[in-house]
Every structure is written in structure tokens, then in C-alpha cells.
Amino acid sequence: MNQIASEKVELAEKFSLIDKYWSPKIVGELNGQYVKLAKFKGEFVWHQHDNEDELFLVVKGVLKIKLSDRELTLREGDFAVIPRGVQHLPIADEEVQVLMFEPKSTINTGEVTNELTTDCEWI
């Protein structure tokens, strides 16, 4: 039997359930990967994921991602893949809604553990 149901997921409805910044929630699972949604506001923490590539797709707002040598500016309908081992710093001057796609093993703060480190729950 399949563990994954073929059900419709409405991003807008799921985002309305998120009331905390920098705390990704799981909304889908496939092929050992999670689909996560998060709201960001402010500046996160420099980190990297040693074993996971990470995709950020902006659903609403503007997300800046600082890299060691430059900065990406993602607007609604833009995405970027941050490869494993690449240091990055997400920044949102205003609230941004982001869809992420990453392996189930991914920890939000990568190799860093601090007060922003959080477990991921389904919503």
C-alpha cells in the first residue's frame, strides 16, 4: 500500500496555518524528500547543509539569499537550488512565503545548532 495519499494541497490554506517565522512545516512527501512551507522575516543565520541540496521557491514576497561571493534576489515565481556544502544566509526584509524541497534528513540550520534550530512537523 502507498503511504502517500493523492490529495490536493492548497498552498494558501497551508500558509495561513503558519504563525512563526523560520519554522518550516511539512506539507508533502515523495521519493525520500519533503515539501516544506515557511514564512521568513528578518535575517536567518549563515549555515550550510553538508549532504543536502535545498530548493527555495518564492510563493509571495521577496527572498534574498546571501552567498559567499554574491546575493540572489528571488521574487514571486523564482526559485534557486543551493547545493550541499554551500554557505548561505536567507534574508527577508518583509515577510516572504517560501516553498522548499529537500531530503527528509535536512535540518533547517544545517551544521549550526542554535535557538533557530527546529524540528519539522506536518501541517
Add this chain to the structure above:
Amino acid sequence: MNQIASEKVELAEKFSLIDKYWSPKIVGELNGQYVKLAKFKGEFVWHQHDNEDELFLVVKGVLKIKLSDRELTLREGDFAVIPRGVQHLPIADEEVQVLMFEPKSTINTGEVTNELTTDCEWI
């Protein structure tokens, strides 16, 4: 060195390059998975993927996915995961723009081979 560049991808720009229905194009790669974009119009073919779960996220338009026992209607900002082994039939009454996540091994027509079967190229 990382094979995957940290570059911004604009969905709208990529969709403007697609001039054929039912022919997914690759726009991103991470963790052994591809991010693909496709335009659908009309009715596809009943098929299943024996070893791959498949995600459909509607970027523009309406996508219906017939399953054996029911039908999903996905509007802009909705997604669904079709688990491996589940027969499905995508239908688009009008043109729809769809983002897909799936393993690199995925063939668009699953276990079926016909005139709709196509290799995937990067755009």
C-alpha cells in the same frame, strides 16, 4: 566542486520557452531529483510510474488528474503527489502551466510507450 549552480530561475521566463504540450523540460536538479516545467492541454494518457512518486504544482490554469476512484482539480497554488504505482490521467481543458518534482529516472508516460513518450531536455 558542486555540479549545481546557485542561480536564480524565473518560472515565467522558462515557461515562455516551452512551445509544445506534454513535453516536460528540466529547469533544476537536486538530490537526484529534477524540477521540470510543462504546459498541458487536452487529455494525456492513463499511466503509472512503478518506482517514482510525482508532484504536480499548478503555476497557472487548472489541472485535473483522474484517478481510478476520483478526480483531483488543482488550481493555481495547489499541488498533489501521485504515489508510485497509482494510475493517473492528467487533463487540461485549457492550457495549464505545471511544475513537477520527480526522480531523474522518471519517464513522462510511465510504463506506457507511445507517441507522447519523450526525452527530457534542459531549458
